[in-house]
Amino acid sequence: MTLRLYSSLGREVREFKPVTPGQVKMYVCGVTPYDVTHLGHAFSYVQFDTLRRYFLAKGYQVRYVQNVTDIDDDMILVSKRQGGRPIAEIRDENDAILRRDLDRLNVLRPSAYPYATDHIPEIIEATAKLIESGHAYEVDGDVFFSAESFERYGALNGLSHADLGKLENPESKRADKKRGHLDFLLWQVVDPGDPNWSSPWGPGRPGWSIECTAMSVKHLGTQIDIHGGGNDLIYPHHENEIAQAECAYGPAPFCGWWMHNGMLQLDGVKMSKSLGNLVLARNLMAEFEPDHLRLYLLSHHLRSDANFVHGDMEAVAEKYGRLKAVATSEAAGGGATTDHTLTRRFDEAMEADFNVPVALAALDEAAGRIASGVAEMGEAAALRSALATLGFGFAGARGPANGDVTP
Numbered sequence: 159m160t161l162r163l164y165s166s167l168g169r170e171v172r173e174f175k176p177v178t179p180g181q182v183k184m185y186v187c188g189v190t191p192y193d194v195t196h197l198g199h200a201f202s203y204v205q206f207d208t209l210r211r212y213f214l215a216k217g218y219q220v221r222y223v224q225n226v227t228d229i230d231d232d233m234i235l236v237s238k239r240q241g242g243r244p245i246a247e248i249r250d251e252n253d254a255i256l257r258r259d260l261d262r263l264n265v266l267r268p269s270a271y272p273y274a275t276d277h278i279p280e281i282i283e284a285t286a287k288l289i290e291s292g293h294a295y296e297v298d299g300d301v302f303f304s305a306e307s308f309e310r311y312g313a314l315n316g317l318s319h320a321d322l323g324k325l326e327n328p329e330s331k332r333a334d335k336k337r338g339h340l341d342f343l344l345w346q347v348v349d350p351g352d353p354n355w356s357s358p359w360g361p362g363r364p365g366w367s368i369e370c371t372a373m374s375v376k377h378l379g380t381q382i383d384i385h386g387g388g389n390d391l392i393y394p395h396h397e398n399e400i401a402q403a404e405c406a407y408g409p410a411p412f413c414g415w416w417m418h419n420g421m422l423q424l425d426g427v428k429m430s431k432s433l434g435n436l437v438l439a440r441n442l443m444a445e446f447e448p449d450h451l452r453l454y455l456l457s458h459h460l461r462s463d464a465n466f467v468h469g470d471m472e473a474v475a476e477k478y479g480r481l482k483a484v485a486t487s488e489a490a491g492g493g494a495t496t497d498h499t500l501t502r503r504f505d506e507a508m509e510a511d512f513n514v515p516v517a518l519a520a521l522d523e524a525a526g527r528i529a530s531g532v533a534e535m536g537e538a539a540a541l542r543s544a545l546a547t548l549g550f551g552f553a554g555a556r557g558p559a560n561g562d563v564t565p
Contacts, residue, residue, distance in 0.1 A: 261558035
């Protein structure tokens with residue numbers, strides 16, 4: 159069997175071939191920890207954790223990097239609203255809550271967990287390279303990337319420059335200084351008293367997208383295999399990352415597979431801090447076992463826009479109980495064979511564009527057969543092994559839930 163994955167760049171499912179055979183380099187956009195995280199974040203990180211685990215189960219070496227954007231407009235705004243509370247203190251408080259939630263969900267710790275503020279030299283270096291190569295320009299201390307200078311700008315979104323200009327763009331700042339409508343900040347002058355760092359263009363701070371480019375290159379190199387994140391980041395953030403990385407460092411493509419998770423909604427409306435319609439993972443885990451929540455999250459395909467409504471957790475309770483009962487039974491204690499019929503069905507689903515819901519359906523059918531006493535020999539062990547690959551702690555999957563906090 160051959161693993162095939164969908165990439166937003168090109169909008170197609172392709173056979174997965176990493177840059178370096180046997181190794182996978184993954185970068186997943188992390189949070190901006192200015193406030194609490196919610197179930198939508200858990201959905202994203204559980205999904206990409208499961209993809210990482212599948213690579214590991216297939217014998218790949220995986221280096222997984224997830225960043226923390228600890229300097230941006232929101233971080234500064236919250237600091238001011240809280241009377242000048244240090245940004246690092248706000249970051250650490252909210253980041254600790256997120257880490258506890260993900261630990262309980264048995265999400266493997268990242269290989270590297272970089273903070274943007276620890277990578278200012280790398281950000282300045284990347285910005286300088288872009289100026290030197292003619293892809294960026296400085297205006298009174300602000301440095302902009304010239305979108306027009308990169309002919310493939312817009313390819314990730316499949317849109318022309320004119321059509322991109324019609325989209326909402328949170329990076330469209332300081333229009334009076336920019337040469338082009340789509341140009342975006344790499345380095346910016348700050349208001350008096352705001353956090354700043356010295357640079358060749360004067361004191362200031364990074365733009366948004368350049369942070370991820372600098373951190374991914376620092377920790378994974380100039381070409382990576384998978385870049386993950388929410389589909390709300392496709393434009394402008396990830397479009398900008400491609401332009402920056404390929405113009406500053408050269409190799410193309412910067413990333414082989416752009417994988418974007420859907421948005422988790424509440425009663426049909428995207429969960430967001432600004433709307434206040436948040437469901438918190440930690441609140442659900444106060445009522446349901448963390449593996450129960452993991453099952454709910456994995457019951458939706460990575461790219462789906464799942465809609466959380468009251469009663470959803472109860473709806474998967476019977477399936478959860480059935481899978482857990484078999485995986486923790488004496489019959490599941492034997493070693494699973496890689497050529498078992500159930501293992502093949504599981505792999506077929508996983509390798510057909512990471513279709514975890516179909517894989518789970520096959521496992522649930524097997525659990526029903528096992529409970530009815532009509533299962534094939536070794537089916538319970540195969541079931542437990544597959545559930546461990548999906549990261550369920552009750553099936554013995556390694557990870558924080560079972561005391562393993564190593565990457």
